[in-house]
Amino acid sequence: MLTSMDAAAMERAVTRVAHEIVERHPDPERLMLVGMRTRGVPLAERLALRIERIDGRRIAVGAIDISLYRDDLAQRPHARMQPSRIPEDIDGAVIVLVDDVLFTGRSIRAALDALIHYGRPAVIELAVLVDRGHRELPIRADYVGKNIPTRRGDDVRVSLLEADGEDLVGIYEERVSRGC
Amino acid sequence: MVAEHVADQITQPKTAQTASGKERHAASLSRTPLDEPVTDWNRQHLLDVDTFSKDEILRVLSTASAMAEVLDRSVARTPALRGVTIFNLFYEASTRTRSSFELAGKILGADVINVSGSGSSVEKGESLVETLNTLSAVGADAVVMRHHASGAPWLAARTIDGHVINAGDGQHAHPTQALLDAYILLQEFGDLSGRKVVIVGDILHSRVARSNLWSLTTLGAEVTLVAPRPLLPSALASGAAEREHPLSLPPVRVESDLDQAIVGADAVMTLRIQNERLRGKLLPSSAEFARRYQLTQERMELAAPDAIVMHPGPMNEGVEIAVDVAHSPQSRIEAQVSAGLAIRMAVLFLLIRGSA
Numbered sequence: 078m079l080t081s082m083d084a085a086a087m088e089r090a091v092t093r094v095a096h097e098i099v100e101r102h103p104d105p106e107r108l109m110l111v112g113m114r115t116r117g118v119p120l121a122e123r124l125a126l127r128i129e130r131i132d133g134r135r136i137a138v139g140a141i142d143i144s145l146y147r148d149d150l151a152q153r154p155h156a157r158m159q160p161s162r163i164p165e166d167i168d169g170a171v172i173v174l175v176d177d178v179l180f181t182g183r184s185i186r187a188a189l190d191a192l193i194h195y196g197r198p199a200v201i202e203l204a205v206l207v208d209r210g211h212r213e214l215p216i217r218a219d220y221v222g223k224n225i226p227t228r229r230g231d232d233v234r235v236s237l238l239e240a241d242g243e244d245l246v247g248i249y250e251e252r253v254s255r256g257c
Numbered sequence: 258m259v260a261e262h263v264a265d266q267i268t269q270p271k272t273a274q275t276a277s278g279k280e281r282h283a284a285s286l287s288r289t290p291l292d293e294p295v296t297d298w299n300r301q302h303l304l305d306v307d308t309f310s311k312d313e314i315l316r317v318l319s320t321a322s323a324m325a326e327v328l329d330r331s332v333a334r335t336p337a338l339r340g341v342t343i344f345n346l347f348y349e350a351s352t353r354t355r356s357s358f359e360l361a362g363k364i365l366g367a368d369v370i371n372v373s374g375s376g377s378s379v380e381k382g383e384s385l386v387e388t389l390n391t392l393s394a395v396g397a398d399a400v401v402m403r404h405h406a407s408g409a410p411w412l413a414a415r416t417i418d419g420h421v422i423n424a425g426d427g428q429h430a431h432p433t434q435a436l437l438d439a440y441i442l443l444q445e446f447g448d449l450s451g452r453k454v455v456i457v458g459d460i461l462h463s464r465v466a467r468s469n470l471w472s473l474t475t476l477g478a479e480v481t482l483v484a485p486r487p488l489l490p491s492a493l494a495s496g497a498a499e500r501e502h503p504l505s506l507p508p509v510r511v512e513s514d515l516d517q518a519i520v521g522a523d524a525v526m527t528l529r530i531q532n533e534r535l536r537g538k539l540l541p542s543s544a545e546f547a548r549r550y551q552l553t554q555e556r557m558e559l560a561a562p563d564a565i566v567m568h569p570g571p572m573n574e575g576v577e578i579a580v581d582v583a584h585s586p587q588s589r590i591e592a593q594v595s596a597g598l599a600i601r602m603a604v605l606f607l608l609i610r611g612s613a
Contacts, residue, residue: 142323145337145365150610154298157319158606160326194332 081225081233082246087206090222091120094204095127097220098173099134107170107199111139113188114159119239120206121175139163141174146187167196173220177235179205182216207246209233298611302414302421303604305430307471314472318440320603321596327364328599338367341609344392347403347424348374353570353594354424354433358401361601367398367609385409386416393417399609402426407464420608428462434569435468437600439476441589442524444596445565450477453561455518457483457550458528458577461490461539465569466528467506474507481510483518485550487539515550522560526567527552527577543576553579557587565589 082090102108112121118140125136144150144158174188185203192201204220209227225248227233232249236242298316306314327333343362347355355371362369372392379388385404392400399420402410407427414421425431439449446452454473460466460482473480482493493511512518519525530543540546552566566578566588574580583590 144323145327145335145606150337151340154612155606155610157316158323159319160323162326190336194330194334196331 079248079250080245081207081248082223082244084238084244087222087244087246090206091123092127094220094222095124095131098124098204099128099131101202101219102171107165108134108173109137109139109163109165109167109170110173110175110204111141111163111188111192113174113176113184114140114142114161116177116235116237116240117175119237120177120204121173122239124173124175124204137164139165141188141191143184143187143191146190148183148187161191163195167192167198170198172198172201173204174201175204177206177237178233179203179208179216179218179221180211180233182212182214185216186214206235207233298607300608300611302410302423303432303608304410304414304421304423305471306432306435306468306475307430309472309475311475311477314436314439314475317436317600317603317607318443320607321436321440321599324602324606325596325599327602328595333364334366335364336366337606338362338365338609341367341398342396343367343369343399343401343605344397345369345371345401345424346388346392347371348379348409349403349405349425351403351424353597354403357594357598358422358424358433358601358605361598361605364598365602365605367605385412389413389416393419399605422604422608425464427464428467429464430468431464431569432468432472433597433600433604434465435472436604437593437596438465438469438526438567438569439472440596440600441565441567441593442473442478443476444592445589446523448477449473452478452523453481453521454478454524454526455481455483455515455522455560456526456528457515457518457552459488459530460484460493460528461488462531463528466526469526470507470509474509479510480507481512481518481522483512483515483550485540485546486513515552515556516559519556519559522564524565524567525552525557525560526569528569529571530573530576532573543573547576551575551577551579552582554581554585557582557585567593570594 110121110125112118121138125138128134128136139162141161142159144155147155172192176184189201192198202219205218206222208218208221208224211229225233227248234247234249236245238244327335345355345358359369359371397419399422400413400417401422401424402413403424404426407429409426410421410423423430423432442449456466456469466482470480489511530546557564557566564587566582566585568578568590570590572578572583574583582588
């Protein structure tokens with residue numbers, strides 16, 4: 078396993094992304110962060126905290142579970158489904174979707190489908206901790222913590238304090254099966 | 258441990274919009290377990306809950322709580338079961354079960370086709386096996402089945418390749434009703450260990466009671482069955498209360514006096530007096546039954562202060578349950594119907610998409 082980001086690097090990346098979000102939305106009346114289950118949720122909560130530290134604004138944080146929208150449901154068993162929570166009216170809102178790793182883009186596609194079932198946001202942007210390339214859909218991130226070049230068969234795993242007990246991004250070069 | 262997580266999940270107010278502050282909302286998000294171990298789901302059919310482990314029941318209930326949230330979206334439709342064909346094969350009348358299975362399938366994106374006993378080839382004398390083979394041949398991925406003969410869904414599971422879901426067979430089992438009742442109880446009490454649940458009424462003919470016995474005892478509740486002797490299964494009626502039963506039922510208490518059984522109960526579940534099944538043979542009259550077994554406000558006062566009232570419906574108000582009790586703040590009868598939809602969505606999703 079190669080350590081690609083340690084706790085300090087992750088902290089810096091999250092803080093930088095928080096600044097970028099604030100800069101792009103200086104007057105974000107209707108800004109909402111929506112984390113993708115599971116690890117996007119604590120990342121969204123961290124971003125909200127940083128944003129509050131930067132300019133005192135409290136941003137609503139939601140969570141979205143994409144189990145029902147995946148395009149590979151027929152091919153493989155789905156992960157445990159958890160409730161989505163969208164705290165505010167989504168019509169006209171600026172949504173920043175938050176996930177840990179951007180890879181093929183298929184999860185993001187599923188999340189976009191799920192989100193628009195709540196209403197019609199003004200904008201949906203995407204923030205990810207890691208962009209590892211190998212897109213299979215025309216999707217790109219607006220905010221990236223770190224670009225990590227990988228081989229297709231590599232496995233990139235993000236561990237977060239809240240979920241896994243430590244902050245770490247590791248690259249496993251062998252193919253290891255992993256739910257996402 | 259898992260039980261607490263699930264309880265957390267399903268006791269949270271389902272309308273997050275009502276949360277006053279964003280902080281409160283953020284707090285509730287991180288309380289959701291992030292990385293619970295994912296128990297493998299390897300069931301193809303839902304025939305009864307008697308062989309379900311506690312983990313399996315909780316898996317269904319936590320999935321149902323996620324499904325309940327889907328119902329709150331402005332577009333309550335998802336593509337999860339797109340391309341899946343579900344047949345509702347109902348040989349007995351049903352309003353809530355049939356329509357909630359139909360809606361559950363449609364919300365998840367499946368095509369749902371209703372076949373009832375009347376108006377189909379069943380009327381022309383087609384056998385159950387022939388009907389099932391026909392549904393298989395036209396591409397049924399799942400068959401939701403209600404049949405007057407106990408055991409019919411087991412026959413179906415042996416006959417067809419797809420998934421079979423028992424929506425009530427004879428006097429035997431009604432697993433989705435038991436699961437939705439468990440959902441309501443867990444939502445109310447968080448944990449059922451040591452909670453007293455009284456089931457009163459026509460136990461003899463009740464598939465709801467039979468399935469509930471299994472799931473409630475598996476979840477740790479203490480179940481007491483209350484009925485006049487003719488309305489108890491013979492093996493239960495013959496012996497004294499509170500003993501282990503030789504027949505294949507989990508340990509339960511049996512009482513014939515509702516006023517005694519109800520004392521301190523956390524939940525009282527009343528069952529419909531099934532006039533179509535009694536025909537005056539087992540009960541002198543429904544008025545006689547009502548006098549001793551109707552759930553009235555006075556009787557509810559003997560139960561625990563925060564006790565709830567449940568009924569699988571349809572109700573005979575004024576027979577097994579007093580009108581004011583059915584519509585009292587303690588009643589969860591309407592909530593049961595809404596929970597039924599989320600439970601059926603969860604069951605369809607887990608069976609059809611739970612294993613590749």
